[in-house]
Amino acid sequence: MALETLMTDVLGVLLHKGLVSLNLVAQDGTRVRASASAPSFRREATLLDCREQAALHVKAVLADPDPEATEGERLARIAAALDYQERVEAAIATVQTLRDEGKEEPRASTTDADARRMKMPDGGFRPGYNIQLATAGSELGGARTIVGLLVTNTGSDMGSVTPMLEDIKARTGQLPSQLLADANHAKHSCIEAATRAGVEVLIAIPKREQCATTPVRPEVEAWRERMKTDEAKRAYRARAGLCELSNAHLKEHHGTASVLVRGLAKVTCVALFGAVAANILAHASAWLA
Numbered sequence: 183m184a185l186e187t188l189m190t191d192v193l194g195v196l197l198h199k200g201l202v203s204l205n206l207v208a209q210d211g212t213r214v215r216a217s218a219s220a221p222s223f224r225r226e227a228t229l230l231d232c233r234e235q236a237a238l239h240v241k242a243v244l245a246d247p248d249p250e251a252t253e254g255e256r257l258a259r260i261a262a263a264l265d266y267q268e269r270v271e272a273a274i275a276t277v278q279t280l281r282d283e284g285k286e287e288p289r290a291s292t293t294d295a296d297a298r299r300m301k302m303p304d305g306g307f308r309p310g311y312n313i314q315l316a317t318a319g320s321e322l323g324g325a326r327t328i329v330g331l332l333v334t335n336t337g338s339d340m341g342s343v344t345p346m347l348e349d350i351k352a353r354t355g356q357l358p359s360q361l362l363a364d365a366n367h368a369k370h371s372c373i374e375a376a377t378r379a380g381v382e383v384l385i386a387i388p389k390r391e392q393c394a395t396t397p398v399r400p401e402v403e404a405w406r407e408r409m410k411t412d413e414a415k416r417a418y419r420a421r422a423g424l425c426e427l428s429n430a431h432l433k434e435h436h437g438t439a440s441v442l443v444r445g446l447a448k449v450t451c452v453a454l455f456g457a458v459a460a461n462i463l464a465h466a467s468a469w470l471a
Contacts, residue, residue, distance in 0.1 A: 325464040
């Protein structure tokens, strides 16, 4: 898409001018409110009833137009009826997919079939999306640059490191030297893949693993030992300053705290708009010099 290309082009200019370094990159996810309400989530049986009602409503709108309505109003009513019918079908397809994945009593929204109920920063559960950002910068401060972006409808951050590294490589042509992330990202397969790719992972060890005795692969064992060293602990302190500010600015200044669009693709567009704006603003003075 055009916005993906724009973000990659902006990063290309920043790298060419020497304004961005991938020596240190921090990754974190932030959950944003979807444009859907909790009551819009329904089980399959209810959705099948909605399908019948939607079909009847479409027939009624087509068969019995309001004689006092203008042509524009008539077309708008038909479009609204067809739109609801499409959203119901999308919700049914989502429920069937979730059931095939092993979810018990899955529900889907007739407003936004891509949205999922997830835990928000305030501890409540609401329909939302998970925006993952990778931010490059220095532990000493200065400009912060978003070099990777992923939008998912998965509430957990677990397993997101590998696709994020792939995204960074696709956008910049290189991988970070060090990747910092909190314990929610500590999936062993991701740590193994990153280590084999030459990335030093500085990810906090989850409490459940701090006393673990189960044998693990050498890459995971090396990560555990590394995170016990004073050098790794000192380097890890830069994580919050790098990624949490980018997440906060994206939500508070770039319109993603509560998205108004629906669907994973459109929410990704909103996040890309915010990331491109953040990168340009962060480097505006040096770029124009």
